[in-house]
Protein backbone atom coordinates (compact mmCIF):
# COMPACT_ATOMS: atom_id res chain seq x y z
CA UNK A 1 0.00 0.00 0.00
CA UNK A 2 1.57 3.28 -1.17
CA UNK A 3 0.56 6.88 -0.55
CA UNK A 4 0.87 9.65 -3.13
CA UNK A 5 0.53 13.43 -2.87
CA UNK A 6 -2.40 15.34 -4.37
CA UNK A 7 0.16 17.65 -6.01
CA UNK A 8 2.16 14.87 -7.60
CA UNK A 9 5.66 16.05 -6.70
CA UNK A 10 6.38 14.55 -3.27
CA UNK A 11 7.97 11.18 -2.49
CA UNK A 12 5.66 8.16 -2.49
CA UNK A 13 5.41 6.86 1.09
CA UNK A 14 4.26 3.89 3.15
CA UNK A 15 1.39 4.24 5.64
CA UNK A 16 3.79 4.66 8.57
CA UNK A 17 5.83 7.30 6.73
CA UNK A 18 2.73 9.21 5.62
CA UNK A 19 1.43 9.20 9.21
CA UNK A 20 4.68 10.68 10.57
CA UNK A 21 5.03 13.14 7.66
CA UNK A 22 1.71 14.98 7.77
CA UNK A 23 1.70 17.47 4.90
CA UNK A 24 3.48 16.26 1.75
CA UNK A 25 6.68 18.13 0.88
CA UNK A 26 5.07 19.59 -2.25
CA UNK A 27 2.33 21.16 -0.09
CA UNK A 28 -0.21 18.46 -1.01
CA UNK A 29 -2.06 15.84 1.02
CA UNK A 30 -1.31 12.13 1.00
CA UNK A 31 -3.95 9.71 -0.34
CA UNK A 32 -3.74 5.97 -0.98
CA UNK A 33 -2.59 5.14 -4.50
CA UNK A 34 -5.51 2.72 -4.71
CA UNK A 35 -8.38 2.22 -2.29
CA UNK A 36 -8.83 -1.41 -1.14
CA UNK A 37 -12.33 -2.73 -1.81
CA UNK A 38 -14.20 -4.91 0.69
CA UNK A 39 -16.43 -7.62 -0.76
CA UNK A 40 -20.14 -7.62 0.09
CA UNK A 41 -19.54 -10.77 2.14
CA UNK A 42 -16.76 -9.08 4.13
CA UNK A 43 -19.00 -6.09 4.83
CA UNK A 44 -21.92 -8.33 5.83
CA UNK A 45 -19.60 -10.15 8.24
CA UNK A 46 -19.04 -6.90 10.19
CA UNK A 47 -22.62 -6.92 11.51
CA UNK A 48 -22.73 -7.50 15.25
CA UNK A 49 -18.96 -7.26 15.80
CA UNK A 50 -17.53 -5.00 18.50
CA UNK A 51 -16.43 -1.56 17.23
CA UNK A 52 -12.77 -2.47 17.78
CA UNK A 53 -12.99 -5.52 15.52
CA UNK A 54 -14.75 -3.53 12.79
CA UNK A 55 -11.98 -0.93 13.13
CA UNK A 56 -9.34 -3.60 12.64
CA UNK A 57 -10.97 -5.14 9.56
CA UNK A 58 -11.69 -1.79 7.86
CA UNK A 59 -8.27 -0.22 8.46
CA UNK A 60 -5.94 -3.19 8.18
CA UNK A 61 -5.71 -3.25 4.33
CA UNK A 62 -4.44 0.36 4.39
CA UNK A 63 -1.55 -0.29 6.76
CA UNK A 64 0.75 -2.27 4.48
CA UNK A 65 2.63 -4.00 7.29
CA UNK A 66 3.40 -0.89 9.40
CA UNK A 67 2.30 -2.86 12.47
CA UNK A 68 1.82 -6.58 13.04
CA UNK A 69 -1.76 -7.84 13.35
CA UNK A 70 -1.31 -8.40 17.09
CA UNK A 71 0.23 -4.98 17.58
CA UNK A 72 -2.56 -3.23 15.67
CA UNK A 73 -5.27 -5.08 17.60
CA UNK A 74 -3.58 -3.90 20.82
CA UNK A 75 -3.34 -0.27 19.69
CA UNK A 76 -7.03 -0.21 18.73
CA UNK A 77 -8.03 -1.72 22.07
CA UNK A 78 -6.09 0.94 23.99
CA UNK A 79 -7.43 3.75 21.79
CA UNK A 80 -11.10 3.05 22.50
CA UNK A 81 -10.88 1.75 26.08
CA UNK A 82 -11.53 5.24 27.52
CA UNK A 83 -14.78 5.83 25.63
CA UNK A 84 -17.87 6.36 27.73
CA UNK A 85 -20.20 4.12 25.70
CA UNK A 86 -19.86 0.39 25.11
CA UNK A 87 -20.90 0.79 21.46
CA UNK A 88 -18.32 3.61 21.01
CA UNK A 89 -20.48 5.17 18.26
CA UNK A 90 -24.14 4.45 19.12
CA UNK A 91 -27.05 5.20 16.80
CA UNK A 92 -30.25 6.76 18.10
CA UNK A 93 -33.43 7.12 16.09
CA UNK A 94 -34.80 10.61 15.42
CA UNK A 95 -37.62 9.70 13.05
CA UNK A 96 -38.99 6.86 10.91
CA UNK A 97 -36.01 6.97 8.55
CA UNK A 98 -33.56 9.30 10.29
CA UNK A 99 -30.83 8.25 12.74
CA UNK A 100 -28.21 10.15 14.71
CA UNK A 101 -24.70 8.73 15.03
CA UNK A 102 -23.42 9.90 18.41
CA UNK A 103 -19.69 10.45 17.98
CA UNK A 104 -19.16 12.31 21.23
CA UNK A 105 -18.56 9.60 23.81
CA UNK A 106 -14.76 9.86 23.66
CA UNK A 107 -12.59 11.56 26.30
CA UNK A 108 -12.96 15.11 24.89
CA UNK A 109 -16.57 14.77 23.74
CA UNK A 110 -16.13 15.18 19.97
CA UNK A 111 -15.68 12.90 16.96
CA UNK A 112 -12.00 13.86 16.82
CA UNK A 113 -11.30 11.38 19.64
CA UNK A 114 -11.97 8.44 17.31
CA UNK A 115 -8.94 9.27 15.19
CA UNK A 116 -6.79 11.14 17.68
CA UNK A 117 -6.81 8.43 20.34
CA UNK A 118 -5.70 5.90 17.73
CA UNK A 119 -3.06 8.17 16.17
CA UNK A 120 -1.69 8.83 19.65
CA UNK A 121 -1.25 5.08 20.11
CA UNK A 122 0.16 4.50 16.62
CA UNK A 123 2.64 7.38 16.82
CA UNK A 124 3.86 6.29 20.25
CA UNK A 125 4.39 2.76 18.95
CA UNK A 126 6.26 4.05 15.89
CA UNK A 127 8.44 6.40 17.99
CA UNK A 128 9.24 3.65 20.47
CA UNK A 129 10.78 1.69 17.57
CA UNK A 130 12.91 4.56 16.23
CA UNK A 131 13.68 6.37 19.50
CA UNK A 132 12.91 9.66 17.71
CA UNK A 133 11.48 12.80 19.28
CA UNK A 134 8.91 14.85 17.31
CA UNK A 135 7.22 18.23 17.46
CA UNK A 136 3.55 18.23 16.57
CA UNK A 137 1.98 21.53 15.57
CA UNK A 138 -1.76 21.61 15.00
CA UNK A 139 -4.44 24.16 14.17
CA UNK A 140 -7.86 23.98 15.73
CA UNK A 141 -11.23 25.63 15.76
CA UNK A 142 -11.69 23.90 19.11
CA UNK A 143 -12.10 20.15 18.92
CA UNK A 144 -8.98 18.84 17.18
CA UNK A 145 -6.88 20.76 19.70
CA UNK A 146 -8.56 19.35 22.78
CA UNK A 147 -8.49 15.81 21.37
CA UNK A 148 -4.78 16.15 20.55
CA UNK A 149 -3.97 17.49 24.03
CA UNK A 150 -5.69 14.48 25.55
CA UNK A 151 -3.96 12.00 23.24
CA UNK A 152 -0.40 13.36 23.56
CA UNK A 153 -0.16 14.96 27.02
CA UNK A 154 2.65 13.60 29.13
CA UNK A 155 4.42 11.69 26.33
CA UNK A 156 8.19 11.80 26.73
CA UNK A 157 9.09 11.98 23.03
CA UNK A 158 6.44 14.44 21.77
CA UNK A 159 6.05 18.20 22.11
CA UNK A 160 2.58 19.36 21.07
CA UNK A 161 1.71 22.95 20.10
CA UNK A 162 -1.91 23.83 19.34
CA UNK A 163 -2.83 27.09 17.63
CA UNK A 164 -6.42 28.17 18.27
CA UNK A 165 -8.13 31.41 17.21
CA UNK A 166 -8.20 33.70 20.25
CA UNK A 167 -11.79 34.38 21.41
CA UNK A 168 -13.37 32.12 18.79
CA UNK A 169 -13.67 28.79 20.60
CA UNK A 170 -16.18 27.92 23.32
CA UNK A 171 -15.13 28.21 26.99
CA UNK A 172 -15.28 24.42 27.36
CA UNK A 173 -13.13 23.87 24.27
CA UNK A 174 -10.60 26.47 25.45
CA UNK A 175 -10.38 25.00 28.93
CA UNK A 176 -9.91 21.50 27.53
CA UNK A 177 -6.80 22.88 25.83
CA UNK A 178 -5.50 25.20 28.53
CA UNK A 179 -5.97 23.08 31.64
CA UNK A 180 -3.75 20.03 30.99
CA UNK A 181 -0.80 20.49 33.35
CA UNK A 182 1.77 18.41 31.45
CA UNK A 183 4.79 20.42 30.29
CA UNK A 184 4.94 18.87 26.80
CA UNK A 185 1.65 20.41 25.63
CA UNK A 186 1.28 24.07 24.72
CA UNK A 187 -1.95 25.97 24.03
CA UNK A 188 -1.32 29.02 21.83
CA UNK A 189 -4.15 31.56 21.46
CA UNK A 190 -3.48 33.20 18.10
CA UNK A 191 -4.85 36.44 16.67
CA UNK A 192 -7.01 35.63 13.65
CA UNK A 193 -9.43 32.89 12.64
CA UNK A 194 -9.03 29.13 12.15
CA UNK A 195 -7.94 29.61 8.53
CA UNK A 196 -5.05 31.78 9.76
CA UNK A 197 -4.04 29.08 12.27
CA UNK A 198 -4.19 26.38 9.59
CA UNK A 199 -2.23 28.56 7.14
CA UNK A 200 0.58 29.09 9.68
CA UNK A 201 0.78 25.34 10.33
CA UNK A 202 1.07 24.71 6.58
CA UNK A 203 3.72 27.49 6.34
CA UNK A 204 5.75 25.63 8.96
CA UNK A 205 5.53 22.42 6.95
CA UNK A 206 6.59 24.29 3.81
CA UNK A 207 9.66 25.76 5.57
CA UNK A 208 11.94 22.73 5.23
CA UNK A 209 14.70 24.08 7.50
CA UNK A 210 12.19 24.49 10.33
CA UNK A 211 10.30 21.31 9.49
CA UNK A 212 13.38 19.12 9.50
CA UNK A 213 15.01 21.02 12.38
CA UNK A 214 12.20 20.40 14.84
CA UNK A 215 11.11 17.08 13.24
CA UNK A 216 7.64 18.44 12.55
CA UNK A 217 4.59 16.17 12.50
CA UNK A 218 0.90 16.97 12.05
CA UNK A 219 -2.30 15.63 13.57
CA UNK A 220 -4.81 17.71 11.67
CA UNK A 221 -6.75 15.88 9.01
CA UNK A 222 -3.94 16.70 6.59
CA UNK A 223 -2.64 13.48 8.17
CA UNK A 224 -4.11 10.53 6.24
CA UNK A 225 -4.28 8.40 9.39
CA UNK A 226 -6.88 10.83 10.79
CA UNK A 227 -9.16 10.30 7.82
CA UNK A 228 -8.67 6.54 7.85
CA UNK A 229 -9.73 6.14 11.48
CA UNK A 230 -12.92 8.07 10.71
CA UNK A 231 -13.90 5.66 7.90
CA UNK A 232 -14.67 3.01 10.51
CA UNK A 233 -17.86 4.50 11.96
CA UNK A 234 -19.43 4.79 8.50
CA UNK A 235 -19.14 1.00 8.32
CA UNK A 236 -20.21 0.28 11.89
CA UNK A 237 -23.35 2.41 11.60
CA UNK A 238 -24.29 1.31 8.08
CA UNK A 239 -24.07 -2.41 8.86
CA UNK A 240 -26.19 -1.96 11.95
CA UNK A 241 -28.94 -0.60 9.66
CA UNK A 242 -28.70 -3.43 7.15
CA UNK A 243 -25.75 -2.68 4.84
CA UNK A 244 -24.58 -4.10 2.52
CA UNK A 245 -28.06 -5.50 1.77
CA UNK A 246 -29.57 -2.05 2.20
CA UNK A 247 -27.98 1.28 1.15
CA UNK A 248 -27.87 4.11 3.68
CA UNK A 249 -27.29 7.87 3.34
CA UNK A 250 -25.15 10.14 5.52
CA UNK A 251 -25.28 13.83 6.33
CA UNK A 252 -22.06 15.26 7.70
CA UNK A 253 -21.63 18.66 9.38
CA UNK A 254 -18.61 19.87 7.45
CA UNK A 255 -15.74 22.31 7.89
CA UNK A 256 -12.35 21.00 6.88
CA UNK A 257 -13.95 18.20 4.79
CA UNK A 258 -12.07 15.43 6.64
CA UNK A 259 -15.08 13.67 8.09
CA UNK A 260 -17.12 13.59 4.90
CA UNK A 261 -14.04 12.58 2.93
CA UNK A 262 -13.86 9.54 5.22
CA UNK A 263 -17.43 8.74 4.10
CA UNK A 264 -16.33 9.09 0.49
CA UNK A 265 -13.54 6.57 1.13
CA UNK A 266 -16.01 4.18 2.79
CA UNK A 267 -18.13 4.34 -0.36
CA UNK A 268 -15.06 3.70 -2.55
CA UNK A 269 -14.33 0.67 -0.39
CA UNK A 270 -17.68 -0.78 -1.36
CA UNK A 271 -20.04 0.44 1.38
CA UNK A 272 -23.40 1.11 -0.31
CA UNK A 273 -23.93 4.80 0.45
CA UNK A 274 -26.85 6.30 -1.42
CA UNK A 275 -26.45 10.03 -0.70
CA UNK A 276 -23.53 11.72 1.01
CA UNK A 277 -24.61 15.19 2.12
CA UNK A 278 -22.28 18.08 2.97
CA UNK A 279 -23.94 20.25 5.65
CA UNK A 280 -22.46 23.72 6.24
CA UNK A 281 -23.26 26.53 8.65
CA UNK A 282 -23.30 30.16 7.46
CA UNK A 283 -19.68 29.64 6.40
CA UNK A 284 -21.03 27.96 3.33
CA UNK A 285 -18.16 27.98 0.85
CA UNK A 286 -18.60 24.26 0.17
CA UNK A 287 -22.34 24.53 -0.47
CA UNK A 288 -21.73 27.53 -2.73
CA UNK A 289 -18.98 25.64 -4.57
CA UNK A 290 -21.31 22.69 -5.18
CA UNK A 291 -24.10 24.97 -6.39
CA UNK A 292 -22.15 27.49 -8.46
CA UNK A 293 -19.00 25.59 -9.42
CA UNK A 294 -16.83 28.38 -8.00
CA UNK A 295 -14.83 27.99 -4.79
CA UNK A 296 -14.60 31.60 -3.63
CA UNK A 297 -13.68 32.87 -0.15
CA UNK A 298 -15.74 35.66 1.37
CA UNK A 299 -14.43 35.92 4.94
CA UNK A 300 -15.14 33.75 7.97
CA UNK A 301 -18.25 34.79 9.91
CA UNK A 302 -18.16 33.68 13.58
CA UNK A 303 -21.13 31.38 14.23
CA UNK A 304 -22.74 29.39 17.03
CA UNK A 305 -21.19 26.25 15.50
CA UNK A 306 -17.63 27.63 15.75
CA UNK A 307 -15.79 24.41 14.96
CA UNK A 308 -17.07 24.72 11.38
CA UNK A 309 -16.07 28.37 10.90
CA UNK A 310 -13.69 27.49 8.10
CA UNK A 311 -13.19 28.69 4.51
CA UNK A 312 -10.04 26.95 3.39
CA UNK A 313 -11.42 23.45 3.63
CA UNK A 314 -8.22 21.47 3.60
CA UNK A 315 -9.48 18.03 2.56
CA UNK A 316 -11.53 19.37 -0.33
CA UNK A 317 -8.17 19.17 -2.11
CA UNK A 318 -8.35 15.38 -1.76
CA UNK A 319 -11.81 15.31 -3.41
CA UNK A 320 -10.64 17.69 -6.15
CA UNK A 321 -7.68 15.40 -6.83
CA UNK A 322 -10.08 12.59 -7.76
CA UNK A 323 -12.46 14.97 -9.55
CA UNK A 324 -9.56 16.13 -11.76
CA UNK A 325 -8.57 12.56 -12.63
CA UNK A 326 -5.67 12.58 -10.13
CA UNK A 327 -3.86 15.32 -12.03
CA UNK A 328 -1.40 16.76 -9.46
CA UNK A 329 -0.40 19.68 -11.71
CA UNK A 330 -4.03 20.78 -12.03
CA UNK A 331 -4.44 20.68 -8.24
CA UNK A 332 -1.24 22.71 -7.71
CA UNK A 333 -2.58 25.34 -10.12
CA UNK A 334 -5.95 25.53 -8.30
CA UNK A 335 -4.28 25.85 -4.91
CA UNK A 336 -2.07 28.66 -6.25
CA UNK A 337 -5.24 30.46 -7.46
CA UNK A 338 -6.85 29.96 -4.05
CA UNK A 339 -4.15 32.20 -2.55
CA UNK A 340 -5.75 35.08 -4.46
CA UNK A 341 -9.27 34.31 -3.26
CA UNK A 342 -10.70 31.38 -5.16
CA UNK A 343 -10.99 29.35 -8.33
CA UNK A 344 -13.53 28.00 -10.79
CA UNK A 345 -13.88 24.23 -10.81
CA UNK A 346 -13.81 22.68 -14.29
CA UNK A 347 -17.13 21.46 -15.65
CA UNK A 348 -16.10 17.82 -15.60
CA UNK A 349 -14.86 18.06 -12.02
CA UNK A 350 -18.04 19.84 -10.84
CA UNK A 351 -20.10 17.11 -12.44
CA UNK A 352 -18.09 14.42 -10.64
CA UNK A 353 -18.51 16.27 -7.31
CA UNK A 354 -22.26 16.68 -7.84
CA UNK A 355 -22.57 13.00 -8.71
CA UNK A 356 -20.75 12.18 -5.47
CA UNK A 357 -22.05 14.70 -2.91
CA UNK A 358 -25.25 16.59 -2.19
CA UNK A 359 -25.07 19.73 -0.05
CA UNK A 360 -27.03 22.19 2.04
CA UNK A 361 -26.60 25.16 4.35
CA UNK A 362 -28.10 25.95 7.74
CA UNK A 363 -28.45 29.50 9.07
CA UNK A 364 -27.94 30.54 12.70
CA UNK A 365 -31.69 30.79 13.31
CA UNK A 366 -32.30 27.39 11.73
CA UNK A 367 -29.59 25.89 13.95
CA UNK A 368 -31.30 27.19 17.10
CA UNK A 369 -34.74 26.14 15.85
CA UNK A 370 -33.48 22.62 15.10
CA UNK A 371 -32.01 22.18 18.60
CA UNK A 372 -35.33 23.32 20.05
CA UNK A 373 -37.47 21.17 17.76
CA UNK A 374 -35.42 17.99 18.19
CA UNK A 375 -35.45 18.29 21.95
CA UNK A 376 -39.22 18.75 21.93
CA UNK A 377 -39.80 15.87 19.51
CA UNK A 378 -37.27 13.27 20.68
CA UNK A 379 -35.58 14.47 23.90
CA UNK A 380 -32.21 14.42 22.11
CA UNK A 381 -30.07 17.48 22.87
CA UNK A 382 -28.07 18.38 19.79
CA UNK A 383 -24.89 20.41 19.75
CA UNK A 384 -25.04 23.25 17.20
CA UNK A 385 -22.88 21.28 14.71
CA UNK A 386 -25.13 18.24 14.92
CA UNK A 387 -28.10 20.57 14.53
CA UNK A 388 -26.67 21.92 11.27
CA UNK A 389 -26.44 18.31 10.12
CA UNK A 390 -29.97 17.39 11.18
CA UNK A 391 -31.50 20.46 9.50
CA UNK A 392 -29.76 19.75 6.19
CA UNK A 393 -30.45 16.01 6.46
CA UNK A 394 -34.18 16.70 6.79
CA UNK A 395 -34.03 18.29 3.33
CA UNK A 396 -32.45 15.14 1.88
CA UNK A 397 -34.52 12.33 3.42
CA UNK A 398 -35.32 9.63 0.86
CA UNK A 399 -35.87 5.90 0.64
CA UNK A 400 -32.52 4.97 2.22
CA UNK A 401 -32.18 5.44 5.99
CA UNK A 402 -30.41 8.74 6.70
CA UNK A 403 -27.63 8.81 9.31
CA UNK A 404 -26.63 12.26 10.55
CA UNK A 405 -23.30 12.56 12.32
CA UNK A 406 -23.56 14.16 15.78
CA UNK A 407 -20.00 15.41 15.95
CA UNK A 408 -19.83 16.91 19.44
CA UNK A 409 -21.51 16.74 22.84
CA UNK A 410 -23.94 19.59 23.51
CA UNK A 411 -22.15 20.42 26.78
CA UNK A 412 -19.21 21.73 24.75
CA UNK A 413 -21.46 24.56 23.51
CA UNK A 414 -23.74 25.36 26.46
CA UNK A 415 -24.36 29.00 25.50
CA UNK A 416 -25.82 28.12 22.10
CA UNK A 417 -27.86 25.25 23.54
CA UNK A 418 -29.21 27.49 26.30
CA UNK A 419 -30.18 30.14 23.73
CA UNK A 420 -32.08 27.46 21.83
CA UNK A 421 -33.89 25.65 24.60
CA UNK A 422 -33.44 27.63 27.80
CA UNK A 423 -31.36 25.04 29.67
CA UNK A 424 -27.62 24.38 29.88
CA UNK A 425 -26.49 20.79 29.23
CA UNK A 426 -24.20 19.44 31.96
CA UNK A 427 -20.67 18.17 31.39
CA UNK A 428 -20.20 14.47 32.14
CA UNK A 429 -19.15 13.86 35.79
CA UNK A 430 -15.50 13.17 34.85
CA UNK A 431 -15.21 16.76 33.64
CA UNK A 432 -17.25 18.39 36.37
CA UNK A 433 -14.22 20.32 37.72
CA UNK A 434 -13.12 21.69 34.31
CA UNK A 435 -13.93 25.25 35.33
CA UNK A 436 -11.98 24.94 38.60
CA UNK A 437 -8.70 23.88 36.99
CA UNK A 438 -5.98 26.52 36.41
CA UNK A 439 -5.50 27.62 32.79
CA UNK A 440 -2.16 27.90 31.00
CA UNK A 441 -1.98 29.50 27.57
CA UNK A 442 0.21 31.87 25.57
CA UNK A 443 -1.22 34.67 23.43
CA UNK A 444 0.62 34.71 20.10
CA UNK A 445 0.50 36.94 17.01
CA UNK A 446 -0.40 35.70 13.54
CA UNK A 447 3.25 35.78 12.58
CA UNK A 448 5.26 32.83 11.30
CA UNK A 449 8.67 34.00 12.59
CA UNK A 450 7.33 34.69 16.06
CA UNK A 451 5.64 31.29 16.21
CA UNK A 452 8.70 29.43 15.00
CA UNK A 453 10.89 31.23 17.53
CA UNK A 454 8.52 30.35 20.37
CA UNK A 455 8.41 26.69 19.32
CA UNK A 456 12.19 26.42 18.99
CA UNK A 457 12.68 28.00 22.41
CA UNK A 458 10.13 25.79 24.11
CA UNK A 459 11.50 22.53 22.72
CA UNK A 460 15.05 23.55 23.63
CA UNK A 461 14.09 23.74 27.33
Ligand SMILES: Cc1ncc(COP(=O)(O)O)c(C=O)c1O
Pocket residue numbers: 110111142143144221253254255256257258259260307308385407408
Ligand atom coordinates in the same frame (compact mmCIF):
# COMPACT_ATOMS: atom_id res chain seq x y z
C1 LIG B 1 -17.91 19.49 16.26
C2 LIG B 1 -17.45 19.51 14.85
N1 LIG B 1 -18.33 19.22 13.89
C3 LIG B 1 -17.97 19.22 12.59
C4 LIG B 1 -16.68 19.53 12.21
C5 LIG B 1 -16.34 19.47 10.76
O1 LIG B 1 -15.53 18.35 10.49
P1 LIG B 1 -14.55 18.36 9.27
O2 LIG B 1 -13.57 19.45 9.51
O3 LIG B 1 -13.91 17.04 9.27
O4 LIG B 1 -15.36 18.65 8.06
C6 LIG B 1 -15.73 19.85 13.18
C7 LIG B 1 -14.34 20.19 12.87
O5 LIG B 1 -13.92 20.42 11.81
C8 LIG B 1 -16.11 19.81 14.53
O6 LIG B 1 -15.23 20.05 15.49
Ligand SMILES: N[C@@H](CCOP(=O)(O)O)C(=O)O
Pocket residue numbers: 139140141142143144145219220221222255256258307308314
Ligand atom coordinates in the same frame (compact mmCIF):
# COMPACT_ATOMS: atom_id res chain seq x y z
N1 LIG C 1 -13.09 21.61 13.48
C1 LIG C 1 -11.71 21.31 13.55
C2 LIG C 1 -10.88 22.06 12.56
C3 LIG C 1 -9.60 21.32 12.26
O1 LIG C 1 -9.93 20.23 11.50
P1 LIG C 1 -9.05 18.94 11.27
O2 LIG C 1 -10.05 17.86 11.19
O3 LIG C 1 -8.32 19.19 10.02
O4 LIG C 1 -8.10 18.74 12.40
C4 LIG C 1 -11.28 21.54 14.99
O5 LIG C 1 -12.11 21.34 15.85
O6 LIG C 1 -10.19 21.92 15.27
